[in-house]
Amino acid sequence: MNFTSGAEAQELLSLDVIRNQLIRLEDTIIFLLIERAQFAYNERIYKPGAFKDEINFDGSWLEWFLLGIESFHAQARRYTSPDEYPFTPIEKLPKPILKPQSYPPLLHQPAASHPSVNANSRIIDFYVKHIVPGLTGSPAAKAKAQAQGKELLTDDGNYGSAATRDVEVLQALSRRIHFGMFVSESKFLSAPHDFIPHILSNPPNTEALAGLITKPAVEAKLLIRLANKARVYGCEMDADGRVVEVPDEEMAARGKIGIAEVVGMYKDWVIPLTKDVEVDYLIHRLDGVSQSQIDEWMAKKGE
Numbered sequence: 001m002n003f004t005s006g007a008e009a010q011e012l013l014s015l016d017v018i019r020n021q022l023i024r025l026e027d028t029i030i031f032l033l034i035e036r037a038q039f040a041y042n043e044r045i046y047k048p049g050a051f052k053d054e055i056n057f058d059g060s061w062l063e064w065f066l067l068g069i070e071s072f073h074a075q076a077r078r079y080t081s082p083d084e085y086p087f088t089p090i091e092k093l094p095k096p097i098l099k100p101q102s103y104p105p106l107l108h109q110p111a112a113s114h115p116s117v118n119a120n121s122r123i124i125d126f127y128v129k130h131i132v133p134g135l136t137g138s139p140a141a142k143a144k145a146q147a148q149g150k151e152l153l154t155d156d157g158n159y160g161s162a163a164t165r166d167v168e169v170l171q172a173l174s175r176r177i178h179f180g181m182f183v184s185e186s187k188f189l190s191a192p193h194d195f196i197p198h199i200l201s202n203p204p205n206t207e208a209l210a211g212l213i214t215k216p217a218v219e220a221k222l223l224i225r226l227a228n229k230a231r232v233y234g235c236e237m238d239a240d241g242r243v244v245e246v247p248d249e250e251m252a253a254r255g256k257i258g259i260a261e262v263v264g265m266y267k268d269w270v271i272p273l274t275k276d277v278e279v280d281y282l283i284h285r286l287d288g289v290s291q292s293q294i295d296e297w298m299a300k301k302g303e
């Protein structure tokens with residue numbers, strides 16, 4: 001999202017604008033997954049210390065990549081943007097070279113900067129454990145290799161290429177999932193009195209908050225749209241540019257990514273984690289807010 005386009009905060013926080021951003025990120029994520037699927041699983045790059053001799057680094061090759069790339073981006077003030085969270089702990093990154101940009105105050109800062117809202121360790125965990133193995137060792141990938149008379153390689157030695165793609169996918173997933181904060185802020189401001197009692201109850205009523213932010217119809221549409229996008233973006237064309245029409249099952253084998261894998265990733269991980277971010281943000285939405293402001297919001301109930 002372009003936070004410095006001059007658009008008013010109210011416009012940037014409209015649910016339509018935010019949802020359009022989430023829809024656009026679906027395209028980004030699908031294309032980046034297609035890029036990662038060109039390379040083997042390369043499990044070595046996720047094992048801490050596996051490249052210690054070469055890089056003198058105790059973490060994994062992927063973490064070393066993240067540190068290098070994020071150090072560079074931090075200098076260009078990437079992590080001062082409200083929708084960007086680094087995977088490397090911020091204190092290990094260099095300070096920006098450029099002066100901070102001024103962003104419109106869209107989020108409630110005590111909530112947005114609360115450590116519980118940062119989902120990056122959960123994102124890297126599901127991506128490495130569940131997404132990469134499925135993407136690179138999927139029935140689709142196996143069938144493709146077989147059709148070419150090859151055995152599916154689990155390690156092709158393309159460690160730099162695979163990790164470069166991993167960093168890109170992780171950054172896009174992180175932006176998508178942390179957009180949950182903007183969704184939450186928008187929903188909260190549209191009816192603060194619905195949320196306040198559940199935030200203030202001791203402990204906060206996370207189930208009720210999750211109930212308030214969950215929109216099953218939006219999720220159902222998203223999953224259908226995603227399957228269609230994965231089908232279209234992953235399809236192949238013949239030499240004349242005509243789309244090769246094939247049934248879904250075979251489509252997965254011919255296409256560059258499995259439709260079921262992309263849909264499953266959203267259903268099992270991306271949407272649930274976005275909801276976690278939304279709820280974790282709401283729990284801290286009243287931190288530092290004055291009693292008079294809370295009273296004012298509550299007075300609007302029934303208006």
Ligand SMILES: O=C(O)C(=O)C[C@]1(C(=O)O)C=C[C@@H](O)C=C1
Nearest residue numbers: 183213214215216218219271274
């Ligand atoms: O669009 C919303 O209202 C959101 O909260 C985002 C989202 C999603 O992750 O796509 C999450 C929860 C809702 O149930 C629907 C969709």
